[in-house]
Amino acid sequence: MDRAATAEKIAELIGPFNKKGIEVTEATTFAGDLEWDSLTVMDFVAAIEDDFDIIISMNQQAEIENYGQLIDAVTKLQG
Amino acid sequence: MTDLFSKFDPLIEQRRALLAGGVEDPFNLVMERVISPTVAVCNGRETILLGTYNYMGMTFDPDVIAAGKEALDDYGSGTTGSRVLNGTYAGHKACEQALKDFYGMDHAMVFSTGYQANLGIISTMAGKGDYIVLDIDSHASIWDGCKLGDAEVVPFKHNDIVAMEKRLKRIPEGAGKLVILEGVYSMLGDIAPLKEMIRIAKENGAMVLVDEAHSMGFIGPNGRGVAEDQGCLDDVDFVIGTFSKSVGTVGGFCVSNHPKFEILRLVCRPYVFTASLPPSVMHTATTSIRKLMHGANKRAHLWENSKTLHQGLRDKGFTLGTPEAQSAIIAVIMPDLERGAAMWEALLHEGLYVNLARPPATPAGMTLLRCSLCAEHSAEQVQTIIGMFERAGKAVGII
Numbered sequence: 001m002d003r004a005a006t007a008e009k010i011a012e013l014i015g016p017f018n019k020k021g022i023e024v025t026e027a028t029t030f031a032g033d034l035e036w037d038s039l040t041v042m043d044f045v046a047a048i049e050d051d052f053d054i055i056i057s058m059n060q061q062a063e064i065e066n067y068g069q070l071i072d073a074v075t076k077l078q079g
Numbered sequence: 080m081t082d083l084f085s086k087f088d089p090l091i092e093q094r095r096a097l098l099a100g101g102v103e104d105p106f107n108l109v110m111e112r113v114i115s116p117t118v119a120v121c122n123g124r125e126t127i128l129l130g131t132y133n134y135m136g137m138t139f140d141p142d143v144i145a146a147g148k149e150a151l152d153d154y155g156s157g158t159t160g161s162r163v164l165n166g167t168y169a170g171h172k173a174c175e176q177a178l179k180d181f182y183g184m185d186h187a188m189v190f191s192t193g194y195q196a197n198l199g200i201i202s203t204m205a206g207k208g209d210y211i212v213l214d215i216d217s218h219a220s221i222w223d224g225c226k227l228g229d230a231e232v233v234p235f236k237h238n239d240i241v242a243m244e245k246r247l248k249r250i251p252e253g254a255g256k257l258v259i260l261e262g263v264y265s266m267l268g269d270i271a272p273l274k275e276m277i278r279i280a281k282e283n284g285a286m287v288l289v290d291e292a293h294s295m296g297f298i299g300p301n302g303r304g305v306a307e308d309q310g311c312l313d314d315v316d317f318v319i320g321t322f323s324k325s326v327g328t329v330g331g332f333c334v335s336n337h338p339k340f341e342i343l344r345l346v347c348r349p350y351v352f353t354a355s356l357p358p359s360v361m362h363t364a365t366t367s368i369r370k371l372m373h374g375a376n377k378r379a380h381l382w383e384n385s386k387t388l389h390q391g392l393r394d395k396g397f398t399l400g401t402p403e404a405q406s407a408i409i410a411v412i413m414p415d416l417e418r419g420a421a422m423w424e425a426l427l428h429e430g431l432y433v434n435l436a437r438p439p440a441t442p443a444g445m446t447l448l449r450c451s452l453c454a455e456h457s458a459e460q461v462q463t464i465i466g467m468f469e470r471a472g473k474a475v476g477i478i
Contacts, residue, residue, distance in 0.1 A: 039443055042215055042234065046242065055249045057210075058225075058232035 006052075006075045013051060014067075017044045026068030052078060093416075102420050103427060105435040115139055116327075116455045121432055127460060127467075129450045130434035134407045135296045135377055136455030137327030137367045146366040147359040154358035162189075163344060166355030174361045177368040178334055182303055182318060186340040189332050189361075191353050193292055193321030194220040196331030199349035200288065200317060201259065202228035209255035212246050212280075214238065214271070216264050216442050218290065230257070237264070237442065240275055247283040256285035262305030263293035266441050266449070267400030268408030270298075274309040281314055288317040296325025296371040297378055297407055297454075322364045325371060330356050330364055377454035381407055384452045384461050391465035396478040400447065410436075411448040411468075418475060419446035425471035431464060 001009070014024060022034055030036050036044070045056055048070075054077040056064075064070050098104055103122065112120040116136035117128050137143055150170060160166035171189055178187035190196040201224030205211050209230040213221060216237045225232045233250075235242040243258070250256055258280040260271050273289065280287050291304030299307030302325070306312040316337060322330035333343075344350060356364075382404075389404035392411060400410030413419030416437050423435040426448070434449040441447055452461075472478035 037444065038439075042236070046236065049249075050245065053249065055210075055231075055233055055246060058234065060231075 001052075001075070001078055003071060003075045006078070007071045009051065010048065010067075010071055010074060013047050014044070017047075024067055026066065026071070028067045029065050030067075030070075031065070048074060054078060097416070097420055100417070103424050105420055105423050108427075108432070113138075117453050117460060119432070121427070124427070124430060126427070126430050126432045127456075127464060128432050129452070129456075129464060130432050131453065132293070132324035132451055133327060133453050133455075134293075134381060134451065135325040135327070135371060135374060136453045137296075137325065137370070140327070140367065140370065142370065143327065143363045143366045147363040150359040150362035156359070157357045158355045160354060161351055162355045163351050168355075168358050168361065170358045170361030170365065171355060174330075174365045174368070175332075177365045178320075178332055181301075181368050181372055182312075182334045184318070184334040185336045185338075187332055187334045188340070188343060188347075188350065189330055189356065190350055191331070191356055192329060193319070193323060193331035194223075195349040195353065196319050196321070196333055197221050197290065198224045198227060199347040200319060200333045200343070201225060201257070202349070203343060203347040204228075204286075204288075204317075205230035205255065205257045209257065210250045211257050211259060212243060212250075212285065213259040214243075214261065214264075216266065217259060217261065218265065218292075219440075221259055221261075221290065238269070238271055240272060240279065243276060244279045244283070247280065247285060250283075256280075256283065257288060258285045259288045259290070261293075262289055262291040262298065263406040263408065265293050265408060266436060266445075266447060267410045268293075268404075268406045268449075269401045270294075270305050270405045272309075273306050274311045277306070277311050277314045286316045287314065288319060289315045290319045292319070292321045292324055293406060293408065295320045296374060297381055300375075302371055302374060302378060322360075322367075326364050326367045328360050328363045328367065330360060374454075381452060381454040383458070384454070384456050385409065387458070387461050388450065388452060388464065391461070392468055395465065395469045395472065397468065397472065407452045409450045409452070411450065413446040413448060414477065416446045418477060419448060422448060422471055422475045422477055425474050426467060429467040429471055431467045431471075 110119045116133045116138050158166040175187040197220035205228050207229045211225050211230045212233045215234040233246050235246050263270050277287050294304040296302045298305050306315050317335045320332050322328045385404040385407050389409050398412040436447040436449050438444045
């Protein structure tokens with residue numbers, strides 16, 4: 001799946017987690033802008049992992065701060 | 080200059096606001112005099128202890144104390160050295176033998192604390208390129224061990240067998256895999272479905288480490304823990320435990336049947352680069368471990384205490400962390416930190432000490448009053464405790 005298709009899929013998946021309905025751009029940060037706690041992050045990561053059938057380890061998560069970086073990482077992890 | 084302490088400002092402010100309300104500091108209690116495993120004088124008040132990990136009440140066992148005193152006289156106050164240099168005394172070997180006998184396993188390695196046992200074993204075994212699959216509610220010492228070792232760390236939802244299996248199956252072919260589980264999770268006092276989880280871990284080619292810190296001495300026919308209780312101890316590659324709970328002193332350990340286990344003594348940095356435990360601690364631990372093997376009556380009484388307290392608090396209308404008593408920990412869920420701290424203080428004034436637990440130690444941002452029972456609590460004390468909870472709960476408006 002290319003970056004555009006991956007981005008489209010992730011946009012669908014983030015919906016239920018974006019409870020405050022904040023507008024999400026590539027620069028949106030998860031901890032800062034979306035104010036997600038660790039539990040929400042875990043559930044969101046699990047939803048992406050299950051949908052794309054990939055692992056995003058904690059080590060990789062540490063490098064992902066904003067939405068654009070997430071799309072890049074998931075695009076790459078699909079191999 | 081950037082003040083490196085500015086990152087703590089939110090916590091400093093939270094504490095200031097809490098204490099400004101006049102509440103006693105829940106994280107600054109002093110035990111002035113300890114009368115027994117279940118009673119102490121705290122902040123000038125005689126208090127029933129319901130927030131220690133002294134599950135089997137071994138801290139004042141006469142044989143345990145005598146062994147410690149004798150070792151102090153015979154071997155001195157400390158070893159002043161590492162286990163691999165001058166810090167292994169006869170007492171350390173005797174303690175490791177007691178652990179091998181207790182668990183029926185081939186190897187045992189004693190660390191200076193339980194924290195160091197997890198830190199050392201996990202970071203040494205699972206290194207760069209290996210995968211650790213672990214429960215998201217794992218203890219801080221497990222997370223720190225993961226971080227120190229540079230392995231890929233893959234958490235799964237608490238006690239979720241399917242989530243664990245999915246992650247195991249996605250790990251690249253040929254990578255080393257370690258699954259880390261706990262017998263009892265200490266925040267809510269719930270147990271893990273170890274039998275099923277370990278079966279799946281093994282099917283997927285993973286080694287399994289189980290932390291039985293909160294179950295040793297109490298759960299299982301011989302007190303070996305939740306894995307023994309569920310009949311799957313033989314499939315556990317590494318059991319991690321501690322002496323600072325049921326054993327009643329301080330120290331940590333790992334037991335295993337792995338044929339190459341002994342090499343860890345040379346490569347495990349948290350084992351090598353620290354002083355070994357004092358001989359008196361080794362002799363008290365050894366005596367306590369050997370007595371715990373024959374603790375069936377105490378185990379039965381502790382189960383009785385745990386079940387009675389769970390039922391009693393439920394009947395009074397408190398919200399608890401588990402639907403039934405699963406361990407010696409009963410977690411009472413508080414609506415928020417402010418009322419949790421007020422309830423904690425009201426209980427202290429009643430003469431009862433419990434643990435106030437709050438994020439980040441707790442799951443899902445919960446504030447908990449954690450009660451841990453002791454085999455030395457009498458049936459009458461348990462009834463007294465339920466009465467104290469009822470009065471404090473009404474005073475604070477929680478029930």
